Amino acid sequence: MFARRTILMAMAFAVLSMGATRPAAAVDLTMYYPVAVGGPVTKIVDDMVSRFEKDNPDIKVTAVYAGNYTDTMTKAMTAMKGGQPPQLSVLLSTDVFTLMDENAIVPFDDLVADKAWFKEFYPAFMANGRIDGKTWSIPFQRSTIVLYWNKEAFKEASLDPEKAPASWDEMTEMSKKLIKKDSSGNTVRWGVEIPTTGYGYWMLQALAIENGQKMMNEAGTEVYLTASKTVGALDYWVDLSRKHNVMPAGSIDWATLRTDFLEGKTAMMWHTTGNLTAVKDGAKFPLGVAMLPAKERRGSPTGGGSFYVFKSASPEQQKAAVKFIQWMTAPERAAEWSMKTGYVAVSPAAYKTKAMEEYAKGFPQAIVARDQLEHAVPELSVHENGRIYKFVNDAVQAAVTGTQKPQEALAAAQAQSDRVLRASK
Numbered sequence: 001m002f003a004r005r006t007i008l009m010a011m012a013f014a015v016l017s018m019g020a021t022r023p024a025a026a027v028d029l030t031m032y033y034p035v036a037v038g039g040p041v042t043k044i045v046d047d048m049v050s051r052f053e054k055d056n057p058d059i060k061v062t063a064v065y066a067g068n069y070t071d072t073m074t075k076a077m078t079a080m081k082g083g084q085p086p087q088l089s090v091l092l093s094t095d096v097f098t099l100m101d102e103n104a105i106v107p108f109d110d111l112v113a114d115k116a117w118f119k120e121f122y123p124a125f126m127a128n129g130r131i132d133g134k135t136w137s138i139p140f141q142r143s144t145i146v147l148y149w150n151k152e153a154f155k156e157a158s159l160d161p162e163k164a165p166a167s168w169d170e171m172t173e174m175s176k177k178l179i180k181k182d183s184s185g186n187t188v189r190w191g192v193e194i195p196t197t198g199y200g201y202w203m204l205q206a207l208a209i210e211n212g213q214k215m216m217n218e219a220g221t222e223v224y225l226t227a228s229k230t231v232g233a234l235d236y237w238v239d240l241s242r243k244h245n246v247m248p249a250g251s252i253d254w255a256t257l258r259t260d261f262l263e264g265k266t267a268m269m270w271h272t273t274g275n276l277t278a279v280k281d282g283a284k285f286p287l288g289v290a291m292l293p294a295k296e297r298r299g300s301p302t303g304g305g306s307f308y309v310f311k312s313a314s315p316e317q318q319k320a321a322v323k324f325i326q327w328m329t330a331p332e333r334a335a336e337w338s339m340k341t342g343y344v345a346v347s348p349a350a351y352k353t354k355a356m357e358e359y360a361k362g363f364p365q366a367i368v369a370r371d372q373l374e375h376a377v378p379e380l381s382v383h384e385n386g387r388i389y390k391f392v393n394d395a396v397q398a399a400v401t402g403t404q405k406p407q408e409a410l411a412a413a414q415a416q417s418d419r420v421l422r423a424s425k
Helices: 002-021 041-055 069-082 093-101 115-120 123-129 151-156 168-178 200-210 228-242 254-262 273-282 315-328 331-341 348-352 354-362 364-375 385-400 406-424
Strands: 027-033 059-065 088-092 138-150 187-189 268-272 287-290 300-309
Touching: 027 069, 027 315, 041 059, 041 315, 041 331, 059 315, 069 088, 088 093, 088 315, 093 123, 093 300, 093 385, 123 138, 123 300, 138 151, 138 200, 138 273, 138 315, 138 331, 138 364, 151 168, 151 287, 168 228, 168 268, 200 228, 200 300, 200 385, 228 385, 228 406, 254 268, 254 273, 268 273, 273 287, 273 331, 273 364, 287 364, 300 315, 300 364, 315 331, 331 348, 331 354, 348 354, 354 364, 385 406
Parallel strands: 027 059, 027 088
Antiparallel strands: 088 300, 138 268, 138 287, 138 300
């Protein structure tokens, strides 16, 4: 009898405990998110979600790592068409037109009472998500492309280790001095590497804007791939390997470039600031970080992911999703996320937190990407974005591998893009 009473008491206590940690009216949310950089990002996300749930026991968030950005978008769209979509997701800020075309998302204007919240974020990060006067996404893991350099290699090449190239010409000439060969004449250290796989369109857009050329219109219905300055940008990229011999010929892989840089196989690299913390932690040499060099002007497209809320979510889930997004992007958490990953904190207030101010004093490279926002432009974003990216990426690959001249490759991509964009109108 005593044993039976003990078991019943234990069961009752368990039920009460469950009720204490999970209210009967708790709202369940599923969030898909991508990882496109180095470092323990999934652990960081899991930790932040756990803390949110502790602060908000009436909301349960299941955070699902879904691969890279492309994989995450594919899985979100597949889930939507299969009848079980997530309630919110971190997807490319540039996926907005595709998500709108699919009638998959709702604007935040309909979910937020105080629209002043939108003004707390950097305008450069809000630009991609503002369409037709409505706000369709909230910035989260946002970035610009920055130039990383190995100060030790600069010193070895008799270059000022504290001075990064400020122009294309300077980058070319400095890269020539940074080349290192072994006794057999083989190159063991390149001057610079710009990744051609994964996000070739992003790197091309950076070169194009530095050359004074926009790559799309604001309506997302046109791309300008055959403009002379876009072609000139790809010409310069190809010339780095085939004319100046300061960069490896052929493809340079996004996923392995960070390792090449950390192992001293290249003295400089162009990469996302989202990799900053992983590079800082992995570098065995003094590290420099700078804005991208200029041709006609400084510039980088913004990049990275933003939060979206799905239309299929119930009103209660949409309300809970907004609460979660507001918690994740609050200044203290935005600062924490930036320090732990390298992504740009999405609001000016984040950089005024005590933690970020102290971090930046000891590691000033952390604010380079933020300062570059002054010269940033919205990332390439058009209707049928995934297909357009493939056309541009294929053109970049054809040019850097030598199968087509830059002008020919971009002409083919322009023709394909025009056909798709006409059909999407």
